[in-house]
């Protein structure tokens with residue numbers, strides 16, 4: 487089945503026969519909600535700073551390794567998305583550019599740049615709250631992690647607090663008009 491929904495694991499023939507990455511899901515949905523709530527708090531900080539309200543955390547097990555919000559305006563940097571900043575922090579915390587065994591929680595579907603960065607970082611899992619039909623790189627505009635031929639399997643899913651995350655974004659864009 488090809489079109490069973492953008493966030494499901496794709497039928498990528500190149501993935502066949504490869505081992506599933508370990509799934510660090512202890513605590514399951516409740517744990518996802520806890521980490522996403524922390525990411526949402528970061529998004530609220532972005533809104534206070536008049537940045538597009540997106541927040542992100544990178545964790546390994548129960549350890550918080552990176553926590554950031556979008557700072558494109560403040561840093562005058564088009565790449566200063568929450569995910570990139572949090573990934574940089576996490577890599578520094580581990581002193582390792584490969585974030586094997588780590589998960590990233592972000593309030594908005596990663597864009598194509600950030601989805602690529604998540605693959606390069608060798609993350610195990612990405613959980614996002616709201617979808618981004620305009621720039622989403624995990625199934626909406628593109629599906630970067632499902633690109634055939636990639637040698638890293640990244641588990642991507644839509645998680646909790648999507649409405650809350652979308653409400654923040656709406657508040658921001660309403661204020662801009």
Ligand SMILES: [Zn+2]
Nearest residue numbers: 567596597600
């Ligand atoms: Zn991005």
